[in-house]
Amino acid sequence: MAPLHTDGRTEPTLGAEPxxxxxLPRAAASEExxxxxxxxxGEKNRDYYLRRxxxxxxxxxxxxxxxxxxxxxxxxxxxxxxxxxxxxxxxLPSIIGAAIGAVAITAPGFAVLAYCIYLLGLFxxxxxISNGGYYRHCQKLIASARHTSSNPQAQFxxxxxxxxxxxxxLILLAIMAIGAGIGILAAIALxxxxxxxxxxxxxxxxxHGKAAAAAVGEHYETRRTLPGSLAxxxxxxxxxxxxxxxxxxTSNGVIRxxxxxxxxNGRTFQLVPxxxxxxxxxxxxxxxxxxxxxxxxxxxx
Numbered sequence: 001m002a003p004l005h006t007d008g009r010t011e012p013t014l015g016a017e018p019x020x021x022x023x024l025p026r027a028a029a030s031e032e033x034x035x036x037x038x039x040x041x042g043e044k045n046r047d048y049y050l051r052r053x054x055x056x057x058x059x060x061x062x063x064x065x066x067x068x069x070x071x072x073x074x075x076x077x078x079x080x081x082x083x084x085x086x087x088x089x090x091x092l093p094s095i096i097g098a099a100i101g102a103v104a105i106t107a108p109g110f111a112v113l114a115y116c117i118y119l120l121g122l123f124x125x126x127x128x129i130s131n132g133g134y135y136r137h138c139q140k141l142i143a144s145a146r147h148t149s150s151n152p153q154a155q156f157x158x159x160x161x162x163x164x165x166x167x168x169x170l171i172l173l174a175i176m177a178i179g180a181g182i183g184i185l186a187a188i189a190l191x192x193x194x195x196x197x198x199x200x201x202x203x204x205x206x207x208h209g210k211a212a213a214a215a216v217g218e219h220y221e222t223r224r225t226l227p228g229s230l231a232x233x234x235x236x237x238x239x240x241x242x243x244x245x246x247x248x249x250t251s252n253g254v255i256r257x258x259x260x261x262x263x264x265n266g267r268t269f270q271l272v273p274x275x276x277x278x279x280x281x282x283x284x285x286x287x288x289x290x291x292x293x294x295x296x297x298x299x300x301x
Contacts, residue, residue: 033057034050034054035156036142036145036155036159037049037050037053037138037142038050039156039159039160039163039164040138040141040142040159040163040164041053041138041163041164042163042164042165043164044164044165049131049134049138052064052131052135053135053138056131056132056135062129062131062132062135062136063128063129063131063132064128064131064132065127065128066127066128066130066131067127068130069126069127069130070123070126070127072173073089073126073127073130074086074089074090075169075170075172075173076130076169077089078166078168078169078172079165079166079169079170080134080137080165080166081137081162081163081164081165081166082133082134082137085133085137089126093118093122096118097118100114100115100118138163141159141162141163142159144158144162145158145159145162194262194263195293195294197262197263197264198259198262198263198264198267198290198294199293199294199295199296201242201259201261201262201264202242202259202264202269202290202294202295202296202299203296204240204242205240205242205243205257205259206257206269206285206296206298206299208239208240208242208243208246208257209246209255209257209271210271210283211235212230212233212235212246212248212255212271213255213271213273213281213283215230215233215234215235216230216233216235216248216253216255216273216281217273217280217281217283218233219232219233220253220273220275220279220281221279221280221281224279226250226251226252226253227248227250228250229248229250230246230248241260241261242259242260242261243257243258243259243260244258244259244260244265244266245258246258252273253273253281254270254271254272254273255270255271255273256268256269256270256288257269257270257271264290264294267289267290267294268288268289268290269285269286269287269288269290269295269299270285270286270287270288271283271284271285271286272284272285272286285298285299286299287299
């Protein structure tokens with residue numbers, strides 16, 4: 001008796017003439033492909049991608065708009081475990097942008113055209129081809145699983161492990177969103193805090209300036225002349241920490257207050273005197289080089 005032969009796609013045969021195994025019915029083959037696709041896609045948005053993949057299998061075209069890939073291209077690639085494409089999308093735009101910037105120095109007209117093409121490639125092409133790219137990614141996973149093992153259970157386990165989605169992208173996105181939120185809050189809060197500290201310093205400086213103004217005003221009201229200096233009215237150091245200097249203009253009686261330290265360092269506002277018919281001195285607070293919002297309320301126009 002001739003030996004028993006076996007073939008991967010034939011039934012066991014006697015002798016040298018194999019008997020072909022009947023092919024799987026189309027419905028069964030389609031169901032098997034669908035099962036592989038489901039494992040490669042995972043549970044998230046499975047129905048959406050299954051419809052796209054079935055269209056690709058049926059019609060051959062692989063183009064179609066995908067909004068997640070438009071708004072979050074890099075994160076979507078990572079979420080779908082397309083690590084190589086994510087790295088390429090992360091690095092390539094920076095390299096191309098730097099090259100266009102270098103070209104712009106010598107050929108600005110060409111650089112404008114190149115930049116328009118660059119933006120088109122960055123924001124339009126990825127969402128247009130993303131479904132097709134993911135389709136090919138899943139097909140490669142399926143082919144790798146089939147090549148690795150002939151055991152269906154082992155194939156399914158490999159697809160379940162390598163397919164689906166990754167939470168790494170979501171975690172990184174959440175971290176960046178939190179970081180961006182903190183950055184935005186800092187960008188708003190830090191200037192507001194700096195303005196608050198400058199106003200507080202200006203208010204303390206104004207109190208000291210009013211004391212100097214009172215001494216100068218009293219001198220004028222009693223003698224009808226301005227003092228030759230602040231020291232002449234017994235006013236001088238030590239100055240409070242908010243003040244770098246207090247200056248008296250002996251020709252018109254204006255008292256300038258120069259702030260110290262921090263963002264207010266060197267900023268100046270002044271007290272301007274005016275005498276009424278009775279000889280009493282009134283003082284008006286004005287800015288010299290400070291924004292009105294940084295001045296005490298009574299010094300703002």
